[in-house]
Amino acid sequence: MNTMRLARKDRSVLGRRGQALVEFALILPLLLILVFGIIEFARAWNQYQVLTDAAREAARTAVIDNPTMTQDSVQGVIQAALTRARMDYSSATVTLTGWRAGRGTLAEVQIEYPFAFTWLKPFLAWSDAAASITLKTNFVMRNE
Numbered sequence: 477m478n479t480m481r482l483a484r485k486d487r488s489v490l491g492r493r494g495q496a497l498v499e500f501a502l503i504l505p506l507l508l509i510l511v512f513g514i515i516e517f518a519r520a521w522n523q524y525q526v527l528t529d530a531a532r533e534a535a536r537t538a539v540i541d542n543p544t545m546t547q548d549s550v551q552g553v554i555q556a557a558l559t560r561a562r563m564d565y566s567s568a569t570v571t572l573t574g575w576r577a578g579r580g581t582l583a584e585v586q587i588e589y590p591f592a593f594t595w596l597k598p599f600l601a602w603s604d605a606a607a608s609i610t611l612k613t614n615f616v617m618r619n620e
Contacts, residue, residue, distance in 0.1 A: 513596060519591075520611065528613045530558060531613050531614060531615040533554075534550045534557075534585045535584070541620045554568070568589045570587050571585070572586075579620065580619065582618060584615070586612070587614070588610055589611045591608060593608065
């Protein structure tokens with residue numbers, strides 16, 4: 477009689493373990509998508525901050541009243557900032573307006589950079605547009 481009760485008890489423990497395994501298998505993909513999503517958006521935010529910093533540095537270089545500064549110097553500041561962050565400068569679209577327009581006028585540096593999701597791309601495969609975004613930033617300063 478004791479062996480019968482023990483056998484029933486063992487089966488119910490195994491059943492609970494199996495249930496937990498099935499529940500874990502159902503939740504694991506959602507948990508992984510959430511974790512990888514957080515990582516991907518953190519990468520995008522990091523690159524956006526690098527672009528904003530590069531635009532700020534370039535705008536400061538552009539508005540200084542220094543005759544030796546050229547548009548190539550401003551481009552070089554942006555290229556150096558992107559290179560430090562291991563970002564491809566050739567992918568960036570840089571627009572400089574208000575260059576040497578006179579004291580007190582506004583100079584603007586705008587940078588656009590494509591960002592492709594790498595780990596989430598298989599989950600976003602239903603749309604190629606959803607697998608990448610364009611990071612845009614600009615910075616405005618007055619000419620000195």
